[in-house]
Amino acid sequence: MGRTMAEKVWDAHVVHRAEGEPDLLYIDMHLIHEVTSPQAFEGLRQAGRPVRRPDLTLATEDHNVPTLHIDQPIADPTSRKQVETLRANCAEFGIRLYPMGDAEQGIVHVVGPQRGLTQPGMTIVCGDSHTSTHGAFGALAFGIGTSEVEHVLATQTLPLRPFKTMAITVTGELPHGVSSKDLILAVIAKIGTGGGQGYVLEYRGEAIRALSMEARMTICNMSIEAGARAGMIAPDQTTFDYIRGREHAPTGADWDAAVERWQGLVTDDDAVFDAEVVIDGSALTPFVTWGTNPGQGAPLSASVPDPESFADEGERQAAQRALAYMDLAAGTLLRDIRVDTVFLGSCTNGRIEDLRAAADVLRGRRIDPNVRMLVVPGSMRVKVQAEREGLDKVFTDFGAEWRSAGCSMCLGMNPDQLTPGERCASTSNRNFEGRQGKGGRTHLVSPVVAAATAVRGTLSAPADLDPQPALVG
Amino acid sequence: MKAFSTHTGVGIPLRRSNVDTDQIIPAVYLKRISRTGFEDGLFAAWRADPAFVLNDEAYRAGSVLVAGPDFGTGSSREHAVWALMDYGIRVVISPRFADIFRGNAGKGGLLAAQVTPDDDELLLKWLENHPGDSVSVDLAEQRITCGPLSVAFQIDPYTKWRLLEGLDDIALTLRHADSITQFEATRSALLPTVGASAA
Numbered sequence A: 001m002g003r004t005m006a007e008k009v010w011d012a013h014v015v016h017r018a019e020g021e022p023d024l025l026y027i028d029m030h031l032i033h034e035v036t037s038p039q040a041f042e043g044l045r046q047a048g049r050p051v052r053r054p055d056l057t058l059a060t061e062d063h064n065v066p067t068l069h070i071d072q073p074i075a076d077p078t079s080r081k082q083v084e085t086l087r088a089n090c091a092e093f094g095i096r097l098y099p100m101g102d103a104e105q106g107i108v109h110v111v112g113p114q115r116g117l118t119q120p121g122m123t124i125v126c127g128d129s130h131t132s133t134h135g136a137f138g139a140l141a142f143g144i145g146t147s148e149v150e151h152v153l154a155t156q157t158l159p160l161r162p163f164k165t166m167a168i169t170v171t172g173e174l175p176h177g178v179s180s181k182d183l184i185l186a187v188i189a190k191i192g193t194g195g196g197q198g199y200v201l202e203y204r205g206e207a208i209r210a211l212s213m214e215a216r217m218t219i220c221n222m223s224i225e226a227g228a229r230a231g232m233i234a235p236d237q238t239t240f241d242y243i244r245g246r247e248h249a250p251t252g253a254d255w256d257a258a259v260e261r262w263q264g265l266v267t268d269d270d271a272v273f274d275a276e277v278v279i280d281g282s283a284l285t286p287f288v289t290w291g292t293n294p295g296q297g298a299p300l301s302a303s304v305p306d307p308e309s310f311a312d313e314g315e316r317q318a319a320q321r322a323l324a325y326m327d328l329a330a331g332t333l334l335r336d337i338r339v340d341t342v343f344l345g346s347c348t349n350g351r352i353e354d355l356r357a358a359a360d361v362l363r364g365r366r367i368d369p370n371v372r373m374l375v376v377p378g379s380m381r382v383k384v385q386a387e388r389e390g391l392d393k394v395f396t397d398f399g400a401e402w403r404s405a406g407c408s409m410c411l412g413m414n415p416d417q418l419t420p421g422e423r424c425a426s427t428s429n430r431n432f433e434g435r436q437g438k439g440g441r442t443h444l445v446s447p448v449v450a451a452a453t454a455v456r457g458t459l460s461a462p463a464d465l466d467p468q469p470a471l472v473g
Numbered sequence B: 001m002k003a004f005s006t007h008t009g010v011g012i013p014l015r016r017s018n019v020d021t022d023q024i025i026p027a028v029y030l031k032r033i034s035r036t037g038f039e040d041g042l043f044a045a046w047r048a049d050p051a052f053v054l055n056d057e058a059y060r061a062g063s064v065l066v067a068g069p070d071f072g073t074g075s076s077r078e079h080a081v082w083a084l085m086d087y088g089i090r091v092v093i094s095p096r097f098a099d100i101f102r103g104n105a106g107k108g109g110l111l112a113a114q115v116t117p118d119d120d121e122l123l124l125k126w127l128e129n130h131p132g133d134s135v136s137v138d139l140a141e142q143r144i145t146c147g148p149l150s151v152a153f154q155i156d157p158y159t160k161w162r163l164l165e166g167l168d169d170i171a172l173t174l175r176h177a178d179s180i181t182q183f184e185a186t187r188s189a190l191l192p193t194v195g196a197s198a199a
């Protein structure tokens, strides 16, 4: 019987297998950041163990870093301590680090792919649940806990129990104005935040094949919001074109050999998935969340649902709690929901294509006077590229704030936070209570919906806007 | 991880059931970057009460905690085990442990000894009536002795073996170090490396 892509990658990394024991898998790349690594390093020190493969380990500062005044020391003592600890640990154990201010610094899941470190068929881990992002290249990539971080540092392996596989097939062509963010939000609303539990998801079908690499990363990124540990997309010409020429990509004859190997990774025709879901991509429209988990979403054209309309008792109660927290009344048109803040950024939607898409909407327009908009590139490279294209000017002319790279308001560990009761349209991935700041209210949206929302002040799609004024100059 | 064979220390009678991990160590202590020094967070809320057992001079230096059923429920934080061990606890005795806590304990080198509800009650009573008495725990024999009492305890064979050998997860994996080295020799040379830091 044929094998799925996930099974092929798994099988190729088994170091040790024995009856009744988890498989011991080799890890090709270990990404680390300041929040989940300090205790792992301390564990190594206590046990007198070295890092086995510093050359397969890369660190970046992202969760805590401020996005303003990055040339100055971090003001918050806890944040500063975490960042300083990472620097000391990397120096002690010989690990390459991209610190705040470095041209390569950025969110760990933006940095790996942009340097060509994320390649098909690899196993990639990081002490961060959105490691699933890297699966867009046909890598098996997932988040791990702190004691697992220590385990990988010490052994470059992880003991793992096998997972099940789920195919998510998206048929047809996404309509104009519908992005991969809308698609993944619709997938999560359909299968639920627990629907992917125990599975590795493989996204396939026409609509997926037509997506750019960056759009594919957005989809795999949010696999975790569907409960799955990993999401994958088969490598194809789009993948190869993206990797080719990047610092860590193979070159010359090595390149051809690598591509040939990558082409063999795709799921066999006769492979059987443990579960399958089919979605009609051509029927999708812009999608946003109204509640406090990523599964509580609806098309932007809909209204806030009535909790009574949920058949399941648990879902009904969750919806009631969510509406109370979000201060929303059932039946309100989503388009009528007024926001205070718009956040464009994160490892979900902080790449150059996301910034370009938003800038295209904003060009020649002015921000709603009651809205503040934060644009935070996912990495310093994205920032530099955007500035080269003049996107920073588009954002600042529009009235948005242009910042330096980091996780920023995605989780509010740095000063970029919502205040209690503040409502935000955010291109990030989690709308949990207080995620973006204590008492803050989050609506997850795509980059173009974020942009249109900043223009009108209420949740909106570009199609809701008056025609763009003729661009002068 | 230190191997565990036998341990003798003052017994602490904690007559409470459903001691959840938020009670063992409250969330505010999780922001720290260290892996040790969590003893001040152990039972932080309860220790504010002068009548709490650990505030009794006779029990303060105890190392064998005897609790009611369902010890270690709630969040999966590994810090709960760290806090107990940092305080000096080497053995927790209870008629029933939460699964994740039991797993974390085994990984961290803390012995979670499961006894029958009747034996638990006998141990609690004895320690309450004889403050400062010692409890001896023999892992190989799976036996607890305290004053005139001698009771058996349960532990799964795998965890018992690991504790006796002092093998943490990493040590277990490193028994396959040769396989890892062999695997590394077969890895494609095309796979990327980041290069070590200059430091």
Ligand code: SF4
Residues within 6 Å of the ligand: A062, A063, A107, A108, A109, A128, A130, A346, A347, A348, A406, A407, A410, A411, A428, A429
């Ligand atoms: S941007 Fe948000 S989701 Fe992504 S790594 Fe940072 S905190 Fe996590």
